[in-house]
Amino acid sequence: MSVLLSETESGVTTVTLNRPKQLNALSLELRGALAEEFIRLAADEATEVVILTGSGRAFSAGLDLKELGQTGLQSENATGPNLHDAIRNLGKPVIAAINGFAVTGGFEIALMCDILVASNQAKFADTHVRMGVVPGWGLSQRLSRAIGASRARELSFTGKYLDAVTAEHWGLVNRVLSAEELMPHCLELAREIRQADKVTLHAVQHLIDYSLDHGLDAGLEYEDKLSREHGKKLSSAELEDRRGSVMGSGRQQN
The missing domain is CATH 3.90.226.10 (2-enoyl-CoA Hydratase; Chain A, domain 1)
Structure with a gap:
């Protein structure tokens, strides 16, 4: 066995x-x-x-x-x-x-x-x-x-x-x-x-762990860095599409 x-x-x-x-x-x-x-x-x-x-x-x-x-x-x-x-x-x-x-x-x-x-x-x-x-x-x-x-x-x-x-x-x-x-x-x-965006999910998971390991101030600084880097890769059209999908999902749950 x-x-x-x-x-x-x-x-x-x-x-x-x-x-x-x-x-x-x-x-x-x-x-x-x-x-x-x-x-x-x-x-x-x-x-x-x-x-x-x-x-x-x-x-x-x-x-x-x-x-x-x-x-x-x-x-x-x-x-x-x-x-x-x-x-x-x-x-x-x-x-x-x-x-x-x-x-x-x-x-x-x-x-x-x-x-x-x-x-x-x-x-x-x-x-x-x-x-x-x-x-x-x-x-x-x-x-x-x-x-x-x-x-x-x-x-x-x-x-x-x-x-x-x-x-x-x-x-x-x-x-x-x-x-x-x-x-x-x-x-x-x-x-x-x-259902989450995989790249963003990985980043958020990493940020939570990073803050627990390094403290709040270091975590906030690192979050700002990753947020800026991630934002540069995301077009306004993609963001609008995802916002619509999230809002639609929320209405279905309600």
Whole structure:
């Protein structure tokens, strides 16, 4: 049985962690397969948006502790492509459809994604301090940006679980849905994203990430630079056509 499933339809690729009996624990094999798949998808013209989820009752329970006891901590560079870099450098929107437990390493992978949507069965936990392992995939930096420093400290210092409803209230996930509604909602969200102008979408995604990495002032300066460069390439006729299309879409939704 493959530890990773990937299916592309109409520009949307669904990537599924597929070790349900192990709660999708991140074995060396799964981590390698996931990194290699995201590298492949970065160059795949048929993929415009990615949905990342897990099979069974977990998104991912984190590193495979049974395997870890046998091999010890191994660096990503020593075992293949870097998983963090592969996901963050995809250059396309990634939606995390968090169907169940997202714990420690699984929590970190969820935080690498652009948009987080959760099932009402989802639970989050950062158990690094209990395991005696310092985060290495960005959790210590991204969690505080998502929910605030005080709440991030509470979760990371205690290792306690955060339920889906509280995660939504804290702004960690955009919304909480039933298990049956989760994937249809994420697929519809992906379809809506696909309607965007691809060049502009890539620029906006990059600008949001740039500001988070470099701060507001640097982000504003960089936005002004990209906006001017992009504006020079866009004719007034193209802009008018796109404005009409957007307004028409808004009237249809109303």
